[in-house]
Amino acid sequence: MPSTSVRAGSSRGALWLWALIMVSCVAIVATSRFSTDMSAFLPKDPDARQRLLVDQIREGALSRMVLMGIDGGTSLARADASRALAAKLRASSEFVGVVNGDEASREHDQELVLNYRYLLSPAVTSERFSAAGLHEAISQTVADLSGSAGLLLKSLLPRDPTGELVRTLDSISGANMPSTSDGAWASADGERALLVTMTSASGTDTDAQERTLANIQAAFDEANPTGELRLLMSGTPVFSVHARSTIKSEVERLSLIGSLTVFALLFAVYRSIRNVVIGLIPVASGILVAVATVGLGFDTIHAITIGFGTTLIGESIDYSIYYLVQAHDPDTWRRSYWPTIRLGVATSVCGFAVLLFSSFPGLAQLGAYSVAGLIAAAAITRFVLPALPTAPVPMERIEWLGARMASLSTWARRLRWPVAALALAALVVVIMGRSQLWSEGLSGLNPAPMDLQKIDEELRKDAGAPDLTHMVVVSAATQDAALAAAEQIEKQLQPLIDSGKIRGIETPARFMPSQATQIARRSALPEEPELRQRLTSALSGLPLQAARLEPFIEDVANARTAPELNAKVLQGTSFAFAVQSLLLQRAEGWSVLMPIKMPEGGGATEAAAAKAAANTLLASPGPGIDVFYLDLEEQATSMFGQYLQQALMLATIGGLCVVLLLAVALRNPVQVLKVVLPLAGAVVLVMAGHVLGGVRMTLLHLVGLLLIIAVGSNYALFFHQRVGDDTPGSTPGSTGLPRATALASLAMANISTMIGFGVLSFSKVPVLHAVGATVGPGALLAMLLAMSWSGGESVNDTQGRA
Incomplete structure (x- = not known):
């Protein structure tokens, strides 16, 4: 009796603490600032050339x-x-x-x-x-x-x-x-x-x-x-307004479709509205905690980060499914299932925590969002859900689904060698196509649709807006010093015009001389x-x-x-626009942009020759003057190539941390390999699919690959532990739960994950589509590979031995 009273008091305490945290998170979110500009995906500490791009995108006249x-x-x-x-x-x-x-x-x-x-x-x-x-x-x-x-x-x-x-x-x-x-x-x-x-x-x-x-x-x-x-x-x-509107509408539409579909699936199994609502509490709470965490840790919350919140339904719903399927025996669940879920959450956190160290605020936001959301969802499943009055789940439905999963598991094990050969072939495809695997530049993160980009190109051409692809940038401490230096640079570059290497130079000093x-x-x-x-x-x-x-x-x-x-x-003249567009006030002084007109029909060779000639003429600009030639496309490719390399390095470190964590937890290299191989195989197969489909992957695809590891780690760990027995009690290496029940919970979790992420693949927003098209198939592959390579037993195997 005292034990029951202590448990009841603990449950009430968990509910009060949860309510207090949710109210606090709502208050934080309500006072947070949100943004849709792409500056969150620009370097936090750029060099001189990168800083020019960052300043233009954030505060420049062109913005x-x-x-x-x-x-x-x-x-x-x-x-x-x-x-x-x-x-x-x-x-x-x-x-x-x-x-x-x-x-x-x-x-x-x-x-x-x-x-x-x-x-x-x-x-x-x-x-x-x-x-x-x-x-x-x-x-x-x-x-x-x-x-x-x-x-x-x-x-x-x-x-x-x-x-x-x-x-x-x-x-x-x-x-x-x-x-x-x-x-x-x-x-x-x-x-x-x-x-x-x-x-x-x-x-x-x-x-x-x-x-x-x-x-x-x-x-x-x-x-x-x-x-x-x-x-x-x-x-x-x-672009900014359209991006925010599109992301908002897409998130609302796809969240509604995904939520209703998952709701219908869960209700078909639970036969209880109460259980379905309780099962969605970790998802909603995790998203709220994640948004509040980003709001506390960053100046603004990016719209892409919010859109990413939709994907949390794909993994955090798994936790409540694992619990609710065993809600009739919470103690058994806590003893048998929770340690495996806890280890799965830890591997997910390891994979995403490394993104916090990114020098790009957008990637760091996604890391903070994922870590906070997943920890919150798991903690609420562990401490809050047991305090809520759940209804018993009809076991006949669970047993039917579990039997089908057991049959699928048997077939998967029989095909383990062909599947291994397929994974190796996929690895070869990825290695051979690695040069075409990743997208360069910001295009993959551009939320503007192609028709809007085409209109922008037409209007800029019609209006005679300066082409900033090639330009000389002159910087000085004061506006007048920058203009005077620009006048001198224009004279120095005149031989290039006379020789026909360039057609001309634009400068604001023509409208506002020093x-x-x-x-x-x-x-x-x-x-x-x-x-x-x-x-x-x-x-x-x-x-x-x-x-x-x-x-x-x-x-x-x-x-x-x-x-x-x-x-x-x-002010009030058309010349003011030229000056405002090409004369920039920055934190360290002033910069003059001098767009260079390349010869008609000139290609990369002519551009490289003009750049080399210009750099020769631009030597020794004088004290206090900084001058450099800027190829915007080359600089953007370099900057985001650096961004991608850093992200890949962090993802690799995250993967190594996951392996290290599993090694500490499992203490057996062979067992670690059995858990890691399905995750690696799923990632490689998804990457190979993109190579064969001619789709270049972006940073959001990379986040999707991390999510495959996060979601798949739960499947691999459960199958590694043989996902239950058909005999009462537990045996070494077993979860101690009825095998059919365990398999049914994994099936529901996997289907919910594919629904939650799959709907994103239909999004018109590239960043949301990238995550959906990556994690949807990846989650299914992780499940099938875990079945095939885990070494787990089928229901028929167990029954035959009995």
């Missing part, structure tokens, strides 16, 4: 830029809608700039170029504004009056006889400005109106970006009352009395009277006292 296209209707209808949409967005504080080539945009651009032409024109020098220089420049302008631009030059002649406006426009023409149709930007074929905007919200603030995109759509709907037009949007904010350059150009402008004197000499022999050039003299005088050309002055 806040939204590209828009308007399709359908007539050209005039598209242009009108573009103007109306731009006007609406410019009135909102959610945007720092909106340009679409309409009259308002053009007026800003034209006014800026005209007023600041003497600070922008690379031709402005002291020699050019000497008497001889003025004579030569004005003579050239007069000669050009008979050309195609004659009307424009004639109207500007009184203000710009030296042609600085034309030279400024020539200088900035490399910016690849879009075409114009009906007074607004349009694609080259004129079939799509174009707009570009930059949001005020940070690129990592997905909530704010979602509201901003919704407001853009609402403003467009107002500008499109007939509904004949269609708005296309792209850019990092669009202070030194602005001062030099301003100083080259003579004072008014001197200019009048030089102009009189310069006009000798030319068909112009000095009196007609009074506006020119006035503009030069204004340019000498004009304020500095800076980002604030550029």
